[in-house]
Amino acid sequence: MKDMNEGWVTADGRKIGGVLMELRNITLKFGGVTAIKDISFDIRDGEIRAIIGPNGAGKSSMLNVISGFYVPTEGSVWFKGYQRGPMKPYQVAQLGIARTFQNIALFDGMSVLDNIMTGRLTLMKSGLFSQAFWWGGASREEEAHREKVEKIIDFLEIQNIRKTPVGRLPYGLKKRVELARALAAEPKILLLDEPMAGMNVEEKEDMCRFILDVNDEFGTTIVLIEHDMGVVMDLSDRVVVMDYGKKIGDGPPEEVRSNQAVIDAYLGVAHD
Numbered sequence: 352m353k354d355m356n357e358g359w360v361t362a363d364g365r366k367i368g369g370v371l372m373e374l375r376n377i378t379l380k381f382g383g384v385t386a387i388k389d390i391s392f393d394i395r396d397g398e399i400r401a402i403i404g405p406n407g408a409g410k411s412s413m414l415n416v417i418s419g420f421y422v423p424t425e426g427s428v429w430f431k432g433y434q435r436g437p438m439k440p441y442q443v444a445q446l447g448i449a450r451t452f453q454n455i456a457l458f459d460g461m462s463v464l465d466n467i468m469t470g471r472l473t474l475m476k477s478g479l480f481s482q483a484f485w486w487g488g489a490s491r492e493e494e495a496h497r498e499k500v501e502k503i504i505d506f507l508e509i510q511n512i513r514k515t516p517v518g519r520l521p522y523g524l525k526k527r528v529e530l531a532r533a534l535a536a537e538p539k540i541l542l543l544d545e546p547m548a549g550m551n552v553e554e555k556e557d558m559c560r561f562i563l564d565v566n567d568e569f570g571t572t573i574v575l576i577e578h579d580m581g582v583v584m585d586l587s588d589r590v591v592v593m594d595y596g597k598k599i600g601d602g603p604p605e606e607v608r609s610n611q612a613v614i615d616a617y618l619g620v621a622h623d
């Protein structure tokens with residue numbers, strides 16, 4: 352039996368804790384377009400939470416609300432029990448929220464290692480200027496950051512490409528480097544926007560394994576948007592289903608899969 356206040360232990364032995372983030376009655380409008388209509392749900396400590404829905408359902412908009420990039424037109428976002436106001440990107444990172452993007456956003460000319468290092472910028476105390484010139488404590492600090500980054504490189508099994516410019520890598524590996532860069536920020540919540548998009552079966556299997564390992568090893572809470580239903584059903588603890596900006600389902604994968612409104616949305620059944 353799930354205790355909704357204290358959390359629960361999953362079938363595979365992972366601990367899902369209390370509510371980490373709560374989205375209350377979120378509405379998001381772009382001029383005349385309402386991308387999200389009065390949606391509420393929560394994200395629990397340590398869980399893998401998926402957001403699914405047909406094209407244009409509002410998933411990316413919701414991820415942008417969670418990340419703080421969009422401020423909802425109505426409703427409120429609560430993080431660790433406090434209501435969150437408008438924030439600058441560095442403040443989001445400092446809160447412990449990191450993300451990957453639908454279209455890879457890496458520096459092609461830079462090595463894998465240097466790309467991953469950029470994920471630690473918000474954690475660096477001595478600043479980029481002194482880092483660049485190795486002044487005073489900067490070199491010692493840089494060493495500590497590099498150590499952390501090397502651990503992530505080992506964890507994601509990309510040691511052999513650490514010096515390779517990202518632009519030369521195949522797609523699946525670029526996605527893994529993007530994951531590494533997000534992890535370098537040591538996030539509490541990791542947001543993944545279609546982490547498997549464009550991947551072949553083998554790359555998808557690898558990415559699935561790494562997402563599960565990240566969650567298990569670091570206890571990172573993960574929120575992901577994904578179109579591959581097999582992946583969503585295998586990975587997620589709970590799934591929010593959106594359609595035309597509304598929430599039409601919310602629960603464990605097996606419950607959502609048998610929800611008639613969800614089946615209709617995916618089959619394209621006409622709305623009233």
Ligand SMILES: Nc1ncnc2c1ncn2[C@@H]1O[C@H](COP(=O)(O)OP(=O)(O)OP(=O)(O)O)[C@@H](O)[C@H]1O
Pocket residue numbers: 381384385386404405406407408409410411412413
């Ligand atoms: N910046 C924007 N300005 C205007 N309309 C927007 C903007 N972003 C999203 N929309 C609209 O909001 C609705 C939801 O879009 P959103 O991209 O969030 O859906 P989605 O579920 O992520 O779609 P997909 O699966 O195709 O990526 C769509 O009608 C879209 O056209």
